[in-house]
Amino acid sequence: MSYLVLQELTRRYGPEQGLFELSFALERGRTLSLLGPSGSGKTTTLRLLGGFERPDRGHILVAGEDVAPLGPAARRFGMVFQHYALFPHLDVGRNVGFGLESLGLGGAELERRVREALSLVDLAGFERRRIAELSGGQQQRVALARAVAPEPRVLLLDEPLSNLDPGLRERTRRELRALIQRIGITTVIVTHEQDDAFDLGDVVAVLRQGRLQQIGTPETLYRTPANPFVAGFLGRGSWIDGTVVRAPAGGWEVVVESARWPLADLPGRQPGPARLLFRPGALRLADPHPGGLAGVVVDRRFAGADCYYQVGTGGGGMLEVLGRAGAALAGQAVTLVPAAEPVDQDGVMHVFPDEPA
Amino acid sequence: MSRHRVLALLLSGLLVWLIVYPLLLVARESLLGPAGPTLDHFRSLLTEPREWGALWGSLWISLASVGLSAALGIPLAFLFERADFPGRRLLGALVALPVVLPPLVGVIAFLFLYGETGFAARLVQAVLGRDTPPWRLEGAWAILLVHAYSMYVYFYLFTRAGLARLDHAMLEAAASLGAGRWRTLTRVTLPLLGPSLRGAALLTFMTALASFSAPYIFGGGFRVMPTQIVLTRLNGDYGLAMAQTVVLSVLALAGLGLAREGGHVRAAGGGKGVAAPRRRIASVGLRRLATVGGWCFALLLLLPHLTLLLLSFVPAGSWTVEALPPAYTIANYRALLVEPERWRPFLNSVWMASLTTVVALGTALLAGTLVVRTRTRAARLLEPLLALPWLVPGTVFAIALATAFSVRAPWIGRFILVGTIWILPLAYLIRNLPLASRAVFAGLRGLDPALGEAAASLGAGRFRSFWRITMPLLRPALAAGATLAFVTALGDLVTSIILYTYDTRPLSLEILASLRQDDVGVAAAYGVFLMILSGLVFALGSERAMVTG
Numbered sequence: 001m002s003y004l005v006l007q008e009l010t011r012r013y014g015p016e017q018g019l020f021e022l023s024f025a026l027e028r029g030r031t032l033s034l035l036g037p038s039g040s041g042k043t044t045t046l047r048l049l050g051g052f053e054r055p056d057r058g059h060i061l062v063a064g065e066d067v068a069p070l071g072p073a074a075r076r077f078g079m080v081f082q083h084y085a086l087f088p089h090l091d092v093g094r095n096v097g098f099g100l101e102s103l104g105l106g107g108a109e110l111e112r113r114v115r116e117a118l119s120l121v122d123l124a125g126f127e128r129r130r131i132a133e134l135s136g137g138q139q140q141r142v143a144l145a146r147a148v149a150p151e152p153r154v155l156l157l158d159e160p161l162s163n164l165d166p167g168l169r170e171r172t173r174r175e176l177r178a179l180i181q182r183i184g185i186t187t188v189i190v191t192h193e194q195d196d197a198f199d200l201g202d203v204v205a206v207l208r209q210g211r212l213q214q215i216g217t218p219e220t221l222y223r224t225p226a227n228p229f230v231a232g233f234l235g236r237g238s239w240i241d242g243t244v245v246r247a248p249a250g251g252w253e254v255v256v257e258s259a260r261w262p263l264a265d266l267p268g269r270q271p272g273p274a275r276l277l278f279r280p281g282a283l284r285l286a287d288p289h290p291g292g293l294a295g296v297v298v299d300r301r302f303a304g305a306d307c308y309y310q311v312g313t314g315g316g317g318m319l320e321v322l323g324r325a326g327a328a329l330a331g332q333a334v335t336l337v338p339a340a341e342p343v344d345q346d347g348v349m350h351v352f353p354d355e356p357a
Numbered sequence: 358m359s360r361h362r363v364l365a366l367l368l369s370g371l372l373v374w375l376i377v378y379p380l381l382l383v384a385r386e387s388l389l390g391p392a393g394p395t396l397d398h399f400r401s402l403l404t405e406p407r408e409w410g411a412l413w414g415s416l417w418i419s420l421a422s423v424g425l426s427a428a429l430g431i432p433l434a435f436l437f438e439r440a441d442f443p444g445r446r447l448l449g450a451l452v453a454l455p456v457v458l459p460p461l462v463g464v465i466a467f468l469f470l471y472g473e474t475g476f477a478a479r480l481v482q483a484v485l486g487r488d489t490p491p492w493r494l495e496g497a498w499a500i501l502l503v504h505a506y507s508m509y510v511y512f513y514l515f516t517r518a519g520l521a522r523l524d525h526a527m528l529e530a531a532a533s534l535g536a537g538r539w540r541t542l543t544r545v546t547l548p549l550l551g552p553s554l555r556g557a558a559l560l561t562f563m564t565a566l567a568s569f570s571a572p573y574i575f576g577g578g579f580r581v582m583p584t585q586i587v588l589t590r591l592n593g594d595y596g597l598a599m600a601q602t603v604v605l606s607v608l609a610l611a612g613l614g615l616a617r618e619g620g621h622v623r624a625a626g627g628g629k630g631v632a633a634p635r636r637r638i639a640s641v642g643l644r645r646l647a648t649v650g651g652w653c654f655a656l657l658l659l660l661p662h663l664t665l666l667l668l669s670f671v672p673a674g675s676w677t678v679e680a681l682p683p684a685y686t687i688a689n690y691r692a693l694l695v696e697p698e699r700w701r702p703f704l705n706s707v708w709m710a711s712l713t714t715v716v717a718l719g720t721a722l723l724a725g726t727l728v729v730r731t732r733t734r735a736a737r738l739l740e741p742l743l744a745l746p747w748l749v750p751g752t753v754f755a756i757a758l759a760t761a762f763s764v765r766a767p768w769i770g771r772f773i774l775v776g777t778i779w780i781l782p783l784a785y786l787i788r789n790l791p792l793a794s795r796a797v798f799a800g801l802r803g804l805d806p807a808l809g810e811a812a813a814s815l816g817a818g819r820f821r822s823f824w825r826i827t828m829p830l831l832r833p834a835l836a837a838g839a840t841l842a843f844v845t846a847l848g849d850l851v852t853s854i855i856l857y858t859y860d861t862r863p864l865s866l867e868i869l870a871s872l873r874q875d876d877v878g879v880a881a882a883y884g885v886f887l888m889i890l891s892g893l894v895f896a897l898g899s900e901r902a903m904v905t906g
């Protein structure tokens with residue numbers, strides 16, 4: 001049985017604000033990343049989990065017990081707040097010991113547990129430091145130590161990396177992942193960064209306007225996004241219209257303007273007009289020749305050894321294509337061809353049938 | 358020497374002369390006898406039981422005022438900031454009403470509301486059918502009642518502001534760490550409110566210690582230092598009055614030292630937080646109770662205002678034994694408007710309060726700019742100099758000015774100002790300086806220096822940058838400072854009673870005079886004027902502060 005189960009959890013703030021019928025199940029010791037754009041209901045979900053917000057309806061089960069009626073103090077969930085919410089009037093040791101005191105611990109036992117929690121986050125010996133004397137990264141680790149010290153059943157993290165600058169962020173993310181794995185605690189992380197979500201989460205749930213779009217492993221989400229929103233939200237890519245047709249020799253093909261490219265033979269494929277998402281690596285630049293997708297390089301952006309080329313197609317589309325830095329100049333005519341065939345292998349390109357309006 | 362340095366030096370010199378020098382003169386005279394230096398004055402202060410009594414009275418009344426105000430103001434602040442119930446907004450504003458009553462006016466309202474011939478006493482007397490008043494409003498309890506009424510507002514406002522600033526995530530963090538309500542309150546909320554509570558306690562202590570009107574009217578045989586000083590001086594014992602003055606300022610400074618000792622002000626949690634949402638009181642019964650209780654409380658707070666209003670329509674001498682006045686008239690107001698002699702005090706108070714407010718703000722702006730922009734030693738002196746008059750009770754300052762400027766000795770910086778129309782505005786100005794500069798300094802510090810630099814990079818000269826950027830952004834601070842300064846000066850009694858001249862007699866003294874002549878209606882009408890004017894200024898000030906704030 002799953003350890004943390006949400007059943008149709010709902011909290012309405014407005015017709016499209018809040019959270020609507022969120023259900024998922026998370027195994028013990030696994031990490032779930034909640035990913036979504038601003039206002040999609042990530043914080044709302046986390047606050048419902050923490051007990052700071054009451055659901056309009058739905059259940060939150062931990063090991064089969066419904067904790068929805070419990071207040072935050074009785075829930076035994078640990079939370080790391082976005083701005084850490086460390087108590088400025090208590091030193092590091094007392095911050096970390098705060099939750100242990102709630103459990104009735106004191107004296108040498110309390111000190112031992114505080115010491116343990118602090119060494120877990122590499123801050124051994126920091127007990128008597130004042131909060132204001134810590135750097136942002138250290139504060140984050142104190143907040144983490146404080147949350148895990150009482151051995152909560154579930155750990156909640158609200159945008160744990162958003163306050164850190166890029167270099168520190170990268171390192172902290174690795175440390176955070178290692179720590180969560182070491183403790184083996186069931187964790188829910190909120191983030192709006194795809195990298196963080198993929199890196200930290202065994203499972204990723206994508207939210208939009210309070211509704212769950214898709215939940216699965218990072219790989220599943222990237223390779224088989226459930227809808228255009230998920231596909232577009234995860235990673236770079238450009239959209240263009242096309243048509244899915246049966247190939248004369250069997251199988252499927254996609255027609256994009258003058259080009260006709262083979263598609264993988266996926267179950268449930270339908271012929272008809274479709275919206276196509278190309279990742280930058282799906283196509284490559286070739287010298288102009290008949291048969292491919294003809295276009296003109298409008299702009300190119302330098303990114304190390306490679307460049308992102310903006311290619312305007314003859315039919316008025318715009319595609320972003322990754323290529324070697326010297327592959328083409330702005331203003332040059334090119335033809336786009338698949339980097340590999342079929343063009344949609346490895347999730348570099350996605351086909352979404354046009355919904356009948 | 359740079360221009361800034363010269364300016365800072367000049368301004369510091371001026372402030373030392375007007376603020377520090379008079380205080381030093383008081384200290385000197387407290388040690389002077391007819392035959393040279395002596396400790397006689399302090400000796401009699403220490404040996405006479407009456408003197409001891411006044412000192413002890415001042416101390417315990419001030420501490421008790423702090424306790425009472427805290428007991429009233431803190432829970433109210435929690436109720437209005439944290440809970441939601443019908444009428445919360447309006448009631449929350451009404452609760453701050455005592456601030457529109459200048460001290461003397463409040464005291465008079467209390468006199469006619471709860472005094473032995475006041476409405477409440479008459480009502481009880483009528484109900485019980487007795488022919489003596491059921492109580493007398495006199496002594497320590499009367500003073501404490503007035504203090505609690507007017508000073509709980511400090512705790513209420515400071516605590517509310519502190520609660521509004523408190524990061525809600527702190528409380529959620531405590532809850533998620535398993536702390537119940539009580540533990541969250543005692544271990545997290547109250548410690549984080551520490552700076553606000555200490556600020557309120559200090560303000561209440563200082564105000565209570567300096568309070569003059571309540572002990573003056575209600576004290577009876579009960580003495581506190583400020584009234585004792587005025588009395589001693591009236592009896593002609595100048596040396597002793599000086600010694601008392603020194604002791605009172607030492608007491609005030611001790612209070613300040615203790616409050617500072619209590620720990621340094623800490624920023625409450627990064628400041629990125631969001632205030633806790635109000636929790637709607639769940640039980641219908643409790644919600645009704647909060648609303649009804651709130652309205653009853655607001656009515657209780659409003660009774661003094663209403664008393665004043667009612668009295669202002671009572672013809673002189675018409676109200677004798679009845680429970681409510683038998684006749685009403687607008688003659689009192691007509692008297693105020695028609696008789697130039699009665700107009701004068703009103704005009705006096707208004708012009709002196711306006712002038713001193715403007716000058717105080719100007720001084721504060723100049724000093725603030727010098728302090729914030731330059732780092733000379735003279736500039737660093739400016740801030741404590743400007744704060745000093747607040748640390749010393751009004752009586753002390755009045756005595757100090759009266760001492761310093763009643764002698765003509767230009768070569769040591771002493772001129773005769775006592776008895777001229779300039780002494781009272783000078784006293785008001787000095788008392789306004791801390792109020793104005795505190796607001797202006799806070800405002801200036803809150804300004805992002807990058808804004809000035811941005812203006813300069815866009816080609817604005819210093820003058821244009823000041824008028825177009827600094828001034829508009831400072832408006833809330835200026836409005837707050839101006840409001841406090843103006844209202845304080847308008848209702849001042851403490852300094853006026855020592856320094857006034859006939860030509861500058863202010864409203865408060867005219868009210869006292871009318872009261873002495875049993876012209877209760879006229880006194881009340883003056884009080885209503887003061888109340889309305891103060892209320893208007895407060896409303897205007899807070900609106901101004903709101904626009905850009």
Ligand SMILES: Nc1ncnc2c1ncn2[C@@H]1O[C@H](COP(=O)(O)OP(=O)(O)OP(=O)(O)O)[C@@H](O)[C@H]1O
Pocket residue numbers: 013016017018036037038039040041042043044045192
């Ligand atoms: N207390 C509230 N009252 C009213 N509406 C709210 C409240 N809290 C959140 N909302 C609304 O619910 C929606 C979801 O908010 P939520 O804070 O969960 O978004 P989020 O995914 O965390 O966004 P972000 O990435 O910007 O933090 C938003 O439209 C928000 O305006």
Ligand SMILES: [Mg+2]
Pocket residue numbers: 042043044
């Ligand atoms: Mg959020």
